[in-house]
Every structure is written in C-alpha cells, then in structure tokens.
Amino acid sequence: MDYPQIAQQILQLVGGKENIINFTHCFTRLRFQLHDNQTANREKLLQTEGVISVVEGSGQYQVVLGNKVTKVYEQLVSFVGDVKRNNQTEPKLSLAVKILNAFAAIFTPIIPAIAASGMLKGILAIAVMIGNYYYQTDIKSYNTYTILHAASDAVFYFMPIILGYTAARVFKAHEFISMIIGATLCYPSIVNLMTSNTEVTLFAIELTKASYTSSVIPIILAVFILSYVQRFLDYIIPEVLKIIMVPTFSLLVMIPATLLIFGPIGIYIGEFINWVYYYIMGVSPILLGAFIGGVWCILVIFGAHRAIVPIGINDVAQTGHQSLLAFAGAANFSQAGAALGVFFKTKNKNLKTVAASATITALFGISEPAIYGANLRLKRPMVCAVICGALAGGLMGWGGSYGTAFANQGVLTIPVYAEAGTKAFLCYLIGIGFAFFGSCIMTMLVGFNDIANEEESKTIQTSSSQPLTNDTTILSPVAGEVIALNQVKDEVFASGSMGKGVAIYPKAGEIFAPADCTITVLYPTLHAIGLKLDNGIELLIHIGIDTVNLQGKYFQSYVETGQHITKGSKIVSFNIEKIEQQFDLTTSIIVVNSDQYKHIDYCQLTHVSNNDNLLFIQV
Known part of the structure; x- marks a missing residue:
C-alpha cells in the first residue's frame, strides 16, 4: 500500500492545505476541521484506496482508515507541514496563567546556567571545607578562588542583564536595548550611588535607593513596559529614522522610568513575595x-x-x-x-x-x-x-x-x-x-507491575498464540446493556465496515481482558484498545463516541502496548458520570479480523457482566 500516495489523494480531496484549519487522528480515523466541508469530495474519498468510510460529526470531517490511520497521518503531516499550528486559535487563558507562563518562558533558558553556577558554588564550598579542616588554609585568599567564585556568582550578580534578554524575547521588545537597561542597573557608578549615604536625584527628583544587582522583578517590569513604548515609537517615527531614533528614545524614556518608577515597584513586589513566602514558613x-x-x-x-x-x-x-x-x-x-x-x-x-x-x-x-x-x-x-x-x-x-x-x-x-x-x-x-x-x-x-523482557514477551506470545480451530465464545470485557451494533450512533461501527461485533452501554467504568491476550494498541487518549487473543481473534474495544476529544481525561490505564495479560486483567478504567455528561458512552466491541471466520453472533441477553459470554465465533 502506497501511504504517501493515499495521503496526497486525501489531502487533495478534502480541499487541499488551504481548506484545513486543523487535523489530528484517533484509533481509526483522520479528523479534519475544514473551512468548508462542501469543498471536500466525499464520493471520491470513498473510492480512495484504504478509505473505509467518511463521516461528518462533532464539527469534524472524519476519514475512516482503520489500523492504517497512523501511517497515513504521518505522511499527511509531511505534506501539510505547520498548518495545524498556524491555523489554531490560541486558547483563552486567565491573567494568572498568562503571568505564570511568561515567568516560566523568561527563566527556562537560563536554568542550565543557574544550575551550573550552583554546582560550581558547591564545588568551591567543598574545596573551602577541605582547605580549612585538612590543611588549615583559607583558600578564599587565593586568586584562583576569587576567579572561580566570580564565575559562580556572575549569573546572579548580572541577573538584570540576562533577564533583560530573555524577557525581551517573551515580550517582543528589542533584546539589546533591554540588556542595556539591565546593564545600567548593574553599572558600578549606579551601584555606588545606590549604596552611598547621600541623596540621589534624577532630573531633580529624588530616587528610591535600592540594590538592583541580582534583582529579578524590576528588569522584567521594565522590559514589559519597553515593549509597549517601542511599539508606540515604531508607530509615530518615520521609517527612515526608526533604526536610530527608536532605540535612542527607548533608552531616554525607559532608563529614567525604570529608576524612578518601575525599579522601585519591582523591588517592593520582590520584597512582598519574599514576605509572603516567609510568612507561610512562619505559620x-x-x-x-x-x-x-x-x-x-x-x-x-x-x-x-x-x-x-x-x-x-x-x-x-x-x-x-x-x-x-x-x-x-x-x-x-x-x-x-x-x-x-x-x-x-x-x-x-x-x-x-x-x-x-x-x-x-x-x-x-x-x-x-x-x-x-x-x-x-x-x-x-x-x-x-x-x-x-x-x-x-x-x-x-x-x-x-x-x-x-x-x-x-x-x-x-x-x-x-x-x-x-x-x-x-x-x-x-x-x-x-x-x-x-x-x-x-x-x-x-x-513493588510494582514489572515489565516483561522483550524476549520473554515474544516467547509468551509465540507459544500461546494458536490459530482458532474450533468454535468459541468471547466473554464481555465490560458490564452493561447489550446493544446491536447497527444501533450504534456512529456510522463507521454501525455499518460493520470495521468488522462484526456488538456494543455495550457500560454500567461500570472498567474494561477487563476477555481472555489471555496481548495489548496490540493502546491509544494515548485511552478511548480505544486493540487486543490479540491467544487464539488469534483480534478485538477492537472503542469506549464511547467521539471520546477521543477528551484527550485521555477521566481515563486511566493499567497496561502498556505489547504487554501480555491474562483473562480478567483490568485494562482501562473511566469515569462514567463525568464522560456521559458530554459524550455517548456506547462501547463497541469489534472482531477486526471478522473475514477469517464463518459466522459471528452475539448473546441475546439484555445486560451482561464481564464474566458473561458475549460473542460467539464459528470457524
């Protein structure tokens, strides 16, 4: 099967890259969000090799491919590229979440440097202890110690410069202007002024004295304001003068503003955060x-x-x-x-x-x-x-x-x-x-549920997997109400195109192994499970309709793909009350390799437990 060609045909028949807002896939189908569903050619899609069905629902245009979906999806990604990212609308976030995300983005790039500096401080501390205890020598007086200590302390001392750069990238301000603002806060003359006993003024206005070396909040506030000042200057200054005048006026505005307003505010915020932390510690x-x-x-x-x-x-x-x-x-x-x-x-x-x-x-x-x-x-x-x-x-x-x-x-x-x-x-x-x-x-x-060695797993699967030679029954993997497959409100399963089987509306949120089997597929969202029974029967258990949209929420797994489990082992659990508030929980149990068997039927009970016979397979 030529997966690149299939992917290219599907892309063309859904209206091309330009018609795609977003796309993803689940266990059996490609799920498109299209600008215009009418542009897609349903009839030709149904004639495309590998396509089982086409379904429209839940705001999605779904192309059903069965177990080939992953390979086709991978090819689609290579053709479509970044359309998903470029077309997605950003989720609405609260102000608190935006602030936390901004802080994380600002500090993440410098974590390795901070960690390395901390490690160097630890090594120097060990060296000082060894020198004092074993050699009665204070190595702090040596030039080597002074140089290495400077290397370990530089990232903290010049933190405003470093954060000026990372904050500028987050707030989309000019990186080097931001670094100059940070460097001004650390400049020796400014440091001396701020630590002196005399009054410090700027434009005849008295400045609040504060130590800005190693500070965090002042430079972040300053760069945040700079981003807006810069946009305003970009708007009012003619294009021919922007390269010189925007940086110049940015500094002329922001240096005084930082020392007069935003620097002191940042220091007070930092002191407040510190007070809150130690207040909690005091409690x-x-x-x-x-x-x-x-x-x-x-x-x-x-x-x-x-x-x-x-x-x-x-x-x-x-x-x-x-x-x-x-x-x-x-x-x-x-x-x-x-x-x-x-x-x-x-x-x-x-x-x-x-x-x-x-x-x-x-x-x-x-x-x-x-x-x-x-x-x-x-x-x-x-x-x-x-x-x-x-x-x-x-x-x-x-x-x-x-x-x-x-x-x-x-x-x-x-x-x-x-x-x-x-x-x-x-x-x-x-x-x-x-x-x-x-x-x-x-x-x-x-203890824990250990993972079998690959060799052992292969041995188990090879020795236990025997082709079905006699008629057999399959136990229900879930307790609940029995529903004929053609009554399922999902055309893909109801039509039997995925295989013969039955559906159950669960009354207990647990899926159990109906026999000794191997987990062939466990979809990341946990709504779909593929099993290969030791007698060769291949089952698909699909929990609910469109539950892939929950992205695994309210589901929990107890197994891993490739794991061999015994009859009655718990595979997945799910919260019925939470899920059925949003989705139909009708669970389809499909014999994927139905064409290998003469006849498949299901029990006539209206309700089953996970120990009752559910499917009857005739060889």
Missing part, C-alpha cells in the same frame, strides 16, 4: 517543606516548577539565601531512591539499565529521567517518592534548612547548605538520606 515551616518536597516532582511533570523558580532566585537576591531548593532537594533525592528501588526490583534488563542511569542523574540534580523513565511509568514508585519527599521536606522545614546560593539539588551542592548551622544542616542531611533510602526501600517493599 508552619514543616507543612511548607512537606508540601514542596511532596509536589515538586509532580510540578516537574507539567513543567509548572519553572514558574516558581523565580521565588528562590528572588529569595537569594533579597536575603542572600533560599530554602525552596532545600525542600525541592528532598523531592529529587526521593526520585533517585525510588529509581534505585526499581533497579533492584525489576527483572527487565532495559528497565534496569534506565533505572540505574536515572538514579545517578537524579543524585546530581536532574530528576526527569527518573520520573519519566521509571517511577511515573510504573506508578507505585512515584507514589513512594512523593511520600518520602514530603516527609523529608517536612523535616528540613522543622530544622530551618536553607542554602546560601541558588544551587541545583544534588550531591555536589550539599555544602551550600552547611552555612545554615548545625541543626539545619543535619536536618538537611538526614532529610535527603531518608528521602533517598526511604523511597528505595519503600519501592522494593510495595
């Missing part, structure tokens, strides 16, 4: 530590942790130390420990390799491989890590642990937390130790 440092230690890696999964990183950076700028990453360190070490528990417990060679590598990277402050490669994938280790991280974070909160730099949470930066004092440092050490070893032991005790 209950244990709960704050437990909360951050528990949820930090959950925030990592959604990328939301980057939106609260500025709190720690601002904390360092305001007070010279931070506790946010101390608590987050509990989460990192717990992820490392859980991954180590997976390493000891699993018999899967590939997973063992992934878990070992993820343990090491998490110990050095990078938790994503442990989260995605092992813990979240297996679920229970993730729960163990969250519990141990929360307990460890609570201990650190009780002990008052904090770091003197915004340093990555790993073994090399442990000395950064030593200056907090004996009790605080001991609580930090005990906390990360408990997080690591506790989550490791807990993971080994609680």
